[in-house]
Structures are given as structure tokens and as C-alpha cells.
Amino acid sequence: MREGGGAIRLDGLSRTFGPIRAVDGLTLDVPVGTVFGFLGPNGAGKTTTINLLLGLLEPSDGTATVFGFDPWTDGDEVRRLTGAVLEHSGVYGQLTAEENLEFYGRVARIAPDERRARIRELLGQMGLWDRRGERAETWSRGMQQRLALARALLHRPRLVFLDEPTAGLDVMAAGAVRDDLASLAATTGTTIFLTTHNMAEAERLCPIVAVIRAGHLVTMGSPDELRARTGHPRVEITGRGLDEAAVDALRALPLVAGVERTDGHVVVDLVAPADPAPLVSLLVRRGVEVSEVRRGRASLEEVFVTLMEEDR
Amino acid sequence: MIRDLLTMVWKEWRSVTRGSSRRQLLFSIVLLALWAVLFPLQMGRDWVTDPVPMGLLGFALPVVVVGTIVPDAIAGERERHTLSTLLASRLPDRAILYGKLGFGIAVGWLTVPMVLAIALVTVNLAALEAAPLVYDAAMAGCVLILALLTALLTGAIGIFFSLRAGTTQDAQQQTVLALMFPMLVIGMGLTALGASNPEFRRVLGDWIESVGLATIVLGAMAVLVLADGVLLRAADRRFRRGRLLQP
DSSP: OOSSSOSEEEEEEEEEETTEEEEEEEEEEEOTTOEEEEEOOTTSSHHHHHHHHTTSSOOSEEEEEETTBOTTTSHHHHHHHEEEEOSSOOOOTTSBHHHHHHHHHHHTTOOHHHHHHHHHHHHHHTTOGGGTTSBGGGSOHHHHHHHHHHHHHTTOOSEEEEESTTTTOOHHHHHHHHHHHHHHHHHHOOEEEEEESOHHHHHHHOSEEEEEETTEEEEEEOHHHHHHHHOOOEEEEEEEOOOHHHHHHHHTSTTEEEEEEETTEEEEEESSOOOSHHHHHHHHHTTOEEEEEEEEOOOHHHHHHHHHHHHO | OHHHHHHHHHHHHHHHHHTOOHHHHHHHHHHHIIIIIIHHHHHTTHHHHOHHHHHHHHHHHHHHHHHHHHHHHHHHHHHTTOHHHHHTSSOOHHHHHHHHHHHHHHHHHHHHHHHHHHHHHHHHHHHOOSSOOOOOHHHHHHHHHHHHHHHHHHHHHHHHHHHHOSSHHHHHHHHHHHHHHHHHHHHHHHHHHHHHOHHHHHHHHHHHHHHOHHHHHHHHHHHHHHHHHHHHHHHHHHOOHHHHTOO
16 A cells, blocks of 8 residues: 555546546545445446546546556556456356455465355355355345455455445345445455445445545535534424314425325425424414324435425 | 466357257257268268368368357457456456467367267268278378368457347358358369360369479468468457447
8 A cells, every 4th residue: 555645646637538428527436444425316426436446447637546546557456456346246147156266365366275264254244155055046135235345345445345245136245245245345454345226325434434426526525514404403293183274384384395295294405504492382282182292304305306306 | 377378268168068059959960960970971981082072171160160159258248247257357358369369269179070080980980992092191181281271360350249149149150151152163163164165174283283283282281371360360350348348
């Protein structure tokens, strides 16, 4: 690793394909040892950014460094320090799970004894050891994805790129992959660059997220910071008698930014963090039998939608 | 570099042996049945003395085998979505290229002596002559050299078609056609001219006699060596990570 800087540093990074600017002046830093969420809609430039960071594409403009190395000119160094699970699992279906890892272990030049031990360790961790002799093409997508994750970690990389690792998996398989990632981040200190559509996943795994759209950075920060920037503080009230008149009365309050009502339940967006007592007392005065009051917060998904709308 | 190259060859070998689908198996059996059994049976003792069928074997077999393996190793990886992961590894471009190319060429070339050997057994079993029939050493040597040069040519052409083709099947068909079609046209043209024009046959025969078959064969091989060198160098320059993932 070269001195100075974080795991990844982008400065005005751009990549065009003909008239299309897939990545447009991206500037950001990814600290070492963090799980960095890279969020954006389809076609936002997430995969192109990963390909640029792995030295698989040449930047049209700007610079990128990974542990101080330029991926385009020092690609071999960058790829030696990183692992990747890209858009597709990249698992060789004709080979067995063990052979898949054996191949990439040889690629990484891991000594035979260490390679065997590491393969056993990783397949064991992923719950795949007992099925190591089966051809990977006979496996479910979830199992293949876990095998891909094992492959990416085989040579103990300092940074792992994960491009939508749970996309297309069923709930159980996605949950298992998320558990693996959480455990990886907690135990090894490996930097993880994670792209995902799944906001709950990003919220669970990523202390820092960046949101991109049409190739440019929309915002970056912790999920709470993003909420603070884009979302309203919120109070959820449940009770009997929450009719339209009560909702109108709530809307008339100056601290209320908006109200949504469903059967027996209202979600009140506040203009600023505030005590919900005035809301409750107003409703009680209007004859509402309040059974539950809860401070809520916007989900990262709502924050994401708001950001996309603001950036339109 | 050599270690990386051997790693790539190891993976290709495992993929082929593990992935022996019915289609591949059928393909191998048909090739073997045609070149090692059917044609030698039809030709009898001429199989070991006539340079034409052996020359055809030395050309056609590597074209078909290498033209199947090399495109599958590159276009096939792209089609099966494993190429980008491979490119994201620390393997150098050249190790990937020459590992895949080397494996295809080795298999394509080694098929020829193997088929020649089986064909010899077939001919001997069918002929049942007192003295065993054997190939002329110089002719067999020429066939093996021709097979190697053709395998190299097919591999290099296979790389180019693999980089551009939409599917593995497209790349395989284009590679085999690019080599077989011109030979087919030349062969059919010469046969047609010879059949309809005895004068042409005589002139051609005189020319071959005056120049000498050995000179013609050496000349053809020199052209192949040149073509191999140019195409392999071009493939080496073209096969770069930065170009392989362009949309």
C-alpha cells in the first residue's frame, strides 16, 4: 500500500461511452476498513465505477486511486489487493466448488498447503464444505453467490468490491449473504465497496453511503446524516377516531409538514424535531382515543426516493 | 508468467474434462469415426501412401478442434459471465491469452498424431497384409508440422472472432468457416478445372513436377509461418483488459 489516503480516492472521475457519460466527475473518498454503500438506480454508473476501480476500463477524465495505486496504470497491484463479486457471480459452473477456489487460489499464488486450508476455512464458514465436490452449476443462485464471496476473500484482500451481491436472491439466501458480509466487516477489517438497490441492506451494513445518479454524486454520508438532510422527523400515532377532521386539525399546526392517514393510524411529518405532546393533546381534545405514539424516522428507501426526486 | 499460464491451462483442462456435455462427446465420436475409421477404411492402403488425405487431416482436424476450443474459452467465458471476474483477478493479460490459446492449440495438435495412430491400426486391421503398413516418416512429419501451423493459425483467428462475436457459436462458426471456406473453394475449383480441362491438369502436373512437391510444401509452410506470426502478434496486441469489457 502506498502512503497516504484512504482505500479509494476518486477525483473528478469520468467515463464516457460515445455520447453517454456513464460516470460524470465523481469525487469521493472511501476510508480504510469501512463498508461503503454505493447506491443508485439502474444505469447510474455503479458497475462502470467498479470496472474503473479495477482497471478494467480506462477513465475518460479525472483520477482514481486504490490504496494509492492508479487502477489503469498499476492495475496488477490493484487487482492483487482486491477481490470482487461483480454483476454476475463469475462462478465456473462446470467446475466443482473446490475447483473454483483452487483455480483462483492458484491465480493468487497462494502456497498449496495454505490454499487447501483457506479453501476449507472459507467453504466451512459459508456452509458449503460438505458440497465442495459438486459442480457449481447444480447449485442454487444463493449458494453460487456465497461461493463467489468465498472466492473474492480467498487471498485475504484489503478491499472487496461487491456489485449487488444479493440481487435476484430469495429472502433466505439474501439474508445469509448479508450475514456473511456483516461478519466479514466485523471480524476482518476488510474495506467493502458495496453497490446495492436494497436500502434495508445498505442501512444494515453501511456506516457510509454515497448516492449517485446519471454518473454523478448526489450526496454522501451516514444513513442518519442523509435522513437529516432530506427527511422530516416523524411521529406515528395510532388510535380510535382518527378521522379526516382530526387529520385536518393536525395539518393546521405550524410544526406539521404533512400528514398521511391509514385506517386508525397517522404518520405526521414535522418541520423540525419537536415534542409530540401538542399533537397528542390536540387529538385528545377532538375526542380521539390515542393508544400509541411513536417517534419514527424515514427509511433509507424514502430518503433515496426523495434524493432522486430532488435531483431530477 | 509461466506459472500463471499453466494455471490458466489447468483451468481450461478441468473445464473441458468436467464439462464434457453430450454435444462435446458426440462431436468427438463423430470426428474420430470419420478420420480414424471411416476414411482409412474407404481408402485402404492408399491412406498411408497418398499425401492428399493425410494433408487434409493435418489441416481440417486442427481447424475444427482449435476452432471449437479457443472461441469457447473466450467468447464462452463472456457468454457464461465469468470473463469479467477472471479479468478482475491478478492474472496478466498475456497469461490469460496464451493459457487459453496454448491449451486449444495443444489439444488440436495432439489430436492429429492420435488420430493418425488409430487410423493406422484401422488400415492394418482391414488390409490384413503380411507386412504391416506404416506411414512414410517424412510425410508424417510434414503432416504434424502442418497440423501445428494450422492449429496456431486457427487459434489466432479464433481469438479475433471471439472478441467480436455475439455468441460462442457465432465465434466458432466464423473461425472454422474463415479457414475452411477458402480451402474448399480452391479445392473445388482445381477439381472442376482438372475434370473439364485435361490441358490444365497436364500443366499443373508439369508445374508440380518441375518445382517439386517438397518445395511446394515448404513454400506453403513458410506462408503459414508468416501468417501465424502476424496474426499471433496482432492477437497479442488486441487482447487487453481495457478493450475486452467495452459495451
